[in-house]
Amino acid sequence: MPARAIAPLAAASLAVAGVAAVLIGLAVTGAADTPLLLDPGAFVRYGIPVTAFATNLAAAATVGPLVLALFALPLESAGFERLLRLAGVGAAVWTLAQLFGALLAYAEAIGSPLRLDQTFGAGFWQYLTDTEAGQGRLWGIGLAALATVIVAFTSNAWLLAGAVVLSAGALFATSQLGHQGGTADHDVAWGGLFLHVAFAAAWLGGLGGLVLAARPGSLGERSRSKGVSQDPDARTLASRYSSIALVGFLVVAGSGIVSAYVRIGGWDGLVPGLATEYGALLIVKAVALLALGAVGALHRMWAIRRLPKRSAFWGIVVGELALMGVASGMGAALASSAPPVDPELAGSTPSELLTGAPLPPDPIHGEYFRGVSLDPLWLALILALGAFYLAGVIRLARRGDRWPVLRTVSWLAGLVVLLWATNGGIGAYVDRLFSAHMLVHMVLGMLAPVLLVPGAPIRLALRAIAPRKDGSRGAREWILAAVHSWYGRLLANPYVAAALFVLSLWVFYYTPLFRWASTTHIGHEWMVVHFLATGYLFVQALVGVDPGPVRPPYPVRLIILLATMAVHAFFGLAIMSSTGLLLADWFGAMGWDTGSTALEDQQRAGGIAWSVGEIPTLALAIAVAVQWSRSDTREQRRLDRKADRDGDADLEAYNAMLARAARRDDDERS
Numbered sequence: 001m002p003a004r005a006i007a008p009l010a011a012a013s014l015a016v017a018g019v020a021a022v023l024i025g026l027a028v029t030g031a032a033d034t035p036l037l038l039d040p041g042a043f044v045r046y047g048i049p050v051t052a053f054a055t056n057l058a059a060a061a062t063v064g065p066l067v068l069a070l071f072a073l074p075l076e077s078a079g080f081e082r083l084l085r086l087a088g089v090g091a092a093v094w095t096l097a098q099l100f101g102a103l104l105a106y107a108e109a110i111g112s113p114l115r116l117d118q119t120f121g122a123g124f125w126q127y128l129t130d131t132e133a134g135q136g137r138l139w140g141i142g143l144a145a146l147a148t149v150i151v152a153f154t155s156n157a158w159l160l161a162g163a164v165v166l167s168a169g170a171l172f173a174t175s176q177l178g179h180q181g182g183t184a185d186h187d188v189a190w191g192g193l194f195l196h197v198a199f200a201a202a203w204l205g206g207l208g209g210l211v212l213a214a215r216p217g218s219l220g221e222r223s224r225s226k227g228v229s230q231d232p233d234a235r236t237l238a239s240r241y242s243s244i245a246l247v248g249f250l251v252v253a254g255s256g257i258v259s260a261y262v263r264i265g266g267w268d269g270l271v272p273g274l275a276t277e278y279g280a281l282l283i284v285k286a287v288a289l290l291a292l293g294a295v296g297a298l299h300r301m302w303a304i305r306r307l308p309k310r311s312a313f314w315g316i317v318v319g320e321l322a323l324m325g326v327a328s329g330m331g332a333a334l335a336s337s338a339p340p341v342d343p344e345l346a347g348s349t350p351s352e353l354l355t356g357a358p359l360p361p362d363p364i365h366g367e368y369f370r371g372v373s374l375d376p377l378w379l380a381l382i383l384a385l386g387a388f389y390l391a392g393v394i395r396l397a398r399r400g401d402r403w404p405v406l407r408t409v410s411w412l413a414g415l416v417v418l419l420w421a422t423n424g425g426i427g428a429y430v431d432r433l434f435s436a437h438m439l440v441h442m443v444l445g446m447l448a449p450v451l452l453v454p455g456a457p458i459r460l461a462l463r464a465i466a467p468r469k470d471g472s473r474g475a476r477e478w479i480l481a482a483v484h485s486w487y488g489r490l491l492a493n494p495y496v497a498a499a500l501f502v503l504s505l506w507v508f509y510y511t512p513l514f515r516w517a518s519t520t521h522i523g524h525e526w527m528v529v530h531f532l533a534t535g536y537l538f539v540q541a542l543v544g545v546d547p548g549p550v551r552p553p554y555p556v557r558l559i560i561l562l563a564t565m566a567v568h569a570f571f572g573l574a575i576m577s578s579t580g581l582l583l584a585d586w587f588g589a590m591g592w593d594t595g596s597t598a599l600e601d602q603q604r605a606g607g608i609a610w611s612v613g614e615i616p617t618l619a620l621a622i623a624v625a626v627q628w629s630r631s632d633t634r635e636q637r638r639l640d641r642k643a644d645r646d647g648d649a650d651l652e653a654y655n656a657m658l659a660r661a662a663r664r665d666d667d668e669r670s
C-alpha cells in the first residue's frame with residue numbers, strides 16, 4: 001500500500017463504514033420510517049442520525065489529535081503542527097455540524113421540513129434558548145466554537161489543554177440529549193454516555209491523528225516553519241498512542257455497558273432487550289468493540305514492533321478505523337431509535353416532581369451503607385486512580401525500589417471512602433436529605449483527603465514514570481508542569497488552601513451555589529470536585545509528602561489548623577441553631593414522612609458538620625504534631641551527626657562567643 005494513500009484510505013474507510021452502519025441501523029430499527037403524525041420529511045428523518053454520526057466524527061477529529069499532540073509529540077514539531085491543523089478543522093466542522101443537527105432536531109420536534117423563513121428562525125431560536133434540549137445544544141455549539149478559536153490561534157500547551165476541557169464540556173452538555181431525559185436513571189445515563197462519546201472521540205480521533213502525524217514515508221521530518229523539534233519515530237508515536245487507545249477501549253467498553261444497561265432496563269431487561277432491533281445494534285457494537293480489542297492486542301504484541309519498515313501496521317489501522325466507523329455509526333442509529341424500555345416518566349410524588357425519582361426508603365436500617373447509587377464518572381475516575389497507583393507501585397517493586405505499604409493502604413482506603421461517597425447507597429439521599437448531603441460533604445472534604453494525601457501519588461508518579469527526552473510531554477511532564485505552574489503553587493500555598501477550605505463552607509451554603517448543586521446534575525458533580533479538591537489541597541498543604549511550595553513552620557501550621565477547626569465548628573453550630581430552612585422549596589418539599597421535620601434534619605446536618613468534620617481535623621492536628629516531633633528528632637540527629645563529624649564546632653563556637661561576651665563584660669566592669 002503506497003504510503004501516501006494511507007491517510008485518504010483511512011478517512012474513507014471510517015466514513016463509508018460509518019454511514020453504511022447508520023443506514024443499516026436505521027433500516028433495522030425503523031427509526032427513520034415515516035411517522036403517522038407530524039412527518040418532518042425524509043431529509044430530516046435521515047439527516048438527524050447521519051448528522052449525529054458526522055458530529056461525533058468531527059468531535060473525534062478535534063479531541064483525538066489534541067490529546068495525541070499534547071501527550072505524544074514535542075511542541076512545535078512538524079507532527080504537532082499537523083495535528084493542530086486537523087483539530088482546528090475538526091472543531092470548526094464540529095461547531096457547524098452541531099448547529100445543523102440542532103436545526104434538524106427542531107424541525108423534527110415541530111414535525112416540519114427545514115424551512116428558511118422568519119417564523120421557523122424565531123421558533124428555532126426559542127427552541128435553543130427556552131428548552132432543556134435546546135440549551136444543551138447551545139452549550140455544545142458555544143463550547144466547540146470556543147475550542148475552534150483557541151486551536152486556530154495558539155499552540156500554547158496549556159491553552160490547548162483548555163481546548164480539550166472545553167470540548168469535554170461540549171460533549172457533556174450534549175450527552176444529556178436523547179434517551180436520558182425524564183427517567184430515574186437520567187444522571188447515570190448522562191454520565192455513562194458522556195464517558196462513552198468522550199473516550200470514543202479520543203480513541204478514534206487519536207488513531208486518525210496518528211495516521212496524519214506519523215504520515216507513513218515521512219518519518220522524522222523537521223518542521224519546515226519552525227524547525228525546532230523533531231518528530232518522534234513512528235514506533236514511539238504508535239506506542240504512546242497505544243496507551244491512549246488502551247484507556248479508550250476500557251472506558252468505552254465500561255460506559256457502553258452502563259449506557260446499554262440503563263436503556264434496556266437493567267439485568268431483567270437484558271435478554272428480552274437484546275432480542276429487539278435496538279438490542280441487535282448493541283450486539284453489533286459489542287462485537288466491533290471486541291474486534292477492536294483484538295486488533296489493539298495485535299498492535300501491541302506484533303505490528304508496532306515492526307514499525308517503521310513494514311507497513312502491516314498501517315493496513316491494520318485502516319481496518320480498525322472501519323470497525324470504529326461501524327460502532328460509531330451504530331451508535332448514531334441507536335440514538336435515533338427507541339430503546340426497548342420506554343423511559344418511565346416521573347410520577348407525581350413531590351420527590352418525583354423535584355428529582356425525577358421516588359423517595360428511597362427511610363434511612364434507618366443502614367441504607368446509607370447498603371446498595372449502590374451509580375455515578376459512572378466518579379466510578380471510572382476512582383478505578384483509574386486505583387489502577388494507575390497500583391501500576392506505579394508494581395513498576396517500582398519490579399525495579400527493586402521500595403514504596404511504603406502504608407502509603408498504598410492509605411491511598412486505597414481513601415479511594416474506597418470516595419467510592420462510597422460518590423457511588424454508595426447514600427447517593428440516593430444526597431439531593432433529598434440535607435443531613436445526608438452534609439455527611440457526604442464532610443467525607444469528601446475531610447475524611448477522603450486525610451486518607452488520600454499520605455498516599456503521595458505525585459511522588460509515586462515522579463518515581464515510577466520515566467522522563468521523556470524528546471521535548472514531548474507525558475504524564476510525568478504534565479504533572480511537573482502543573483505542580484510548578486504559578487497557579488499550582490498558588491493553590492498549594494497553605495494560607496490559600498486554608499482560606500479556600502473555610503470560605504467554601506460559607507460561600508457554598510449561603511449563595512445560590514447550594515441550590516445549583518442540589519438541583520442539577522452538573523452542579524452536583526461540580527460540588528463533589530470542589531469539596532474534594534479544596535479538602536485535598538488543605539490537607540496536602542499541612543501534612544502532605546508530595547512536592548509543593550515551602551510550608552510554614554509547624555507551629556504556624558497548627559495555628560492554621562486550629563483556626564480552621566474553630567470556623568468549621570462555628571459553621572456547624574450556625575446550621576445546628578438555624579431556625580430558617582435552607583432550600584425550603586427543595587429539602588423542605590421532598591415529602592419525607594420520617595417523623596422528623598426538614599428543619600430537624602437540617603439541624604442534624606449542622607451536628608454532622610460539627611462532629612464528622614472535626615474528627616479528621618483532629619487526626620490532622622495529631623499528624624502535624626507527629627511530623628513536628630519527627631522533624632525535631634531528625635534535626636537533632638543531624639546536629640548530633642554534625643557534632644560527631646566536626647567535634648561539635650557549633651557548641652565550641654557558641655561557648656567561645658559566650659566566653660568572649662563574659663570577657664567583654666569583665667573588661668567593662670573593670
Ligand code: HEM
Nearest residue numbers: 052056200256257259260285286289327328331332334335
Ligand atoms: C460494548 C460495546 C458498546 C456498547 C454496549 C455501546 C453502547 C452504546 C449505547 C447504549 C449508546 C447510546 C445510544 C442511545 O443514545 O440510545 C451508544 C452511543 C454511542 N456509541 Fe457505543 N457502544 C459500544 C461500543 C462503542 C464503540 C467501540 C464506539 C466507537 C469507537 C462507540 C461509539 C458510540 C458513539 C459515538 C455513540 C453516540 C451516538 C450518538 O448519540 O450520537 N460505541 N453506544
